[in-house]
Amino acid sequence: MVIRGPVRPGRSTKRLAMRLKARDIALIDHPDLDETSARALVGRRVRAVLNAGRTLTGRYPARGGRVLLEAGVPVIDSLGPEAFERLRDGDEVELVTETVVRGGQVVARGRRLTPEAAAAVAAAARENLRRELDMFWDNTARYLAREKDVLLACHAPAVRTPLAGRQVLVVARGGTFREDVAMLRGFIRDVHPALIGVDGGADALLESGLRPDIVVGDMDSVSDRALQAAREIVVHAYPDGRAPGLERVRRLGRGAVTFAAPGTSEDIGLLLAYEHGAELIVAVGIHSGLTDFLDKGRRGMASTLLVRMLVGGSLVDARGVCRLYRRRLPPGALWLILAAAALPLGLLAAASPLISSFVHLVALQIRLALGV
Secondary structure, eight states, X not given: OOEEEEEEEOXXXXXXXXXXXXTOEEEEOOSSOXXXXXXXXXXXXXXXXXXXXXXXXXXXXXXXXXXXXXXXXXXXXXXXXXXXXXXXXXXXXXEETTEEEETTEEEEEOEEOOHHHHHHHHHHHHHHHHHHHHHHHHHXXXXXXXXXXXXXXXXXXXXXXXXXXXXXXXXXXXXXXXXXXXXXXHHXXXXXXXXXXETTHHHHHHHTTOOOSXXXXXXXXXXXXXXXXXXXXXXXXXXXXXXXXXXXHHHTTOOOEXXXXXXOHHHHHHHHHHHTTXXXXXXXXXXXXXXXXXXXXXXXXXXXXXXXXXXGGGEEEHHHHHHHOXXXXXXXXXXXXXXXXXXXXXXXXXXXXXXXXXXXXXXXXXXXXXXX
């Protein structure tokens, strides 16, 4: 089958996903494509994905390739870095088997990712995972002592949104974060937690019709719309105070405060809620496993480990909340349900003499039994 469409190149997959339109063909350079980026591409309804690198290298069980294949998105990878030199934004191309054709000329050639090939690489990656775990832990231990003192000396900036004594929902851009936010709609409606969006997590809140109270992050994967909608913004800065994301916020005419700390933006989102006295922190899309961190290109999790230990007593996972939380019916709801169930029975009784006689007989017996 020949696939046709305009190609949209982008070396940062998460930034490219923000400008893709339905039926575009995405050109990325993303070895071991992560699940979150893959879901973003699927959500944009791309016709196909071209990868200059290898979507699955076998270094660890990256999940992005599987996500694309399960969604029916064709993938041609290993095109090489020259694909970015030969293809320009908006070029109309045809994908024929494993080749990229423009104007009748082959401009790039790669390998089609198939379910069979993906399964074979995944099996090898699982065998390699122990070695990756050893290296990951060594890096974590190496940075733990250095980041401990820096992280514990950090102080969250003042924010206008009241957090003390409240339940706080922290939404990061990980896994099935959009679906998880949708599952929590009843909880959000009843409890009215403070809403913190970590970078692209703020867009998930907006898509669910919720306005983020605070957007936290590097400002590299959040939309202008989410930044404009947020009640306030906290920019993640390096420990030395540099905050590259602050310039983007200022260009939009918004004010912001900075939070200088090592680690990830997810870490400072949790710290912000914790240091301001949140009663309970509900985490959505937070990265926690080895594959999650390797997906993010991190070789260790020193700061994340410290933050999880610090806030652990107040932190719960969104899916746990969905299982434990049972929305209580408002007063009078039970009577409305009973009335709704009785209405069709009443209409049926009125239309049928046999049922009407039966109902009258039952009513008479009840009256006699009660002595009415």
